[in-house]
Amino acid sequence: MDWSHYRFVSVWDLSAPPGTVYEHLERVEHYPQWWPQVREVTPVDDTSGTTRIRSLLPYDLVVTVRERRRDAPNGVLEVALTGDLEGWARWTVTPHGTGSRATYEQEVVVRRRLMRVLAVPGRAVFRANHALMMRAGRRGLAARLEAV
Secondary structure (H helix, E strand, O other): OOOOEEEEEEEEEEOOOHHHHHHHHHOHHHHHHHOOOEEEEEEEEOOEEEEEEOOOOOOOEEEEEEEEEEEHHHOEEEEEEEEOEEEEEEEEEEEEOOEEEEEEEEEEEEOOHHHHHOHHHHHHHHHHHHHHHHHHHHHHHHHHHHHO
16 A cells, blocks of 8 residues: 555535536635635646645645646536645535535645655544645635625
């Protein structure tokens, strides 16, 4: 097993319609406005940018995000990730009850040296850190959608 390999799935049930949720998720440059751990997004061109992420642990992750798929009719946004994390991430937004379900999937290999060195003893902490970040993101997006 590669202890630096991670696969995450998070599900966010939101009260807004799928189209509205999708529109907010595709505006990555606005994530720092509602997602506290996404500290900075710097566009590189029309389909890529650099993000700086920091959760509870005392280090930043810097990741270049490059669009792979933008499919509004099917509610899919998918990106390739390089930098401190290498792999992919995907949002899939679907109707759910009177609102939406946004499913976030991510498969990455950690490239940041410190995280690779601490891969075995730190794995549970890294996973918990990711879960806290995703929880805060859901709360932030839900609040933003309610304010609109």
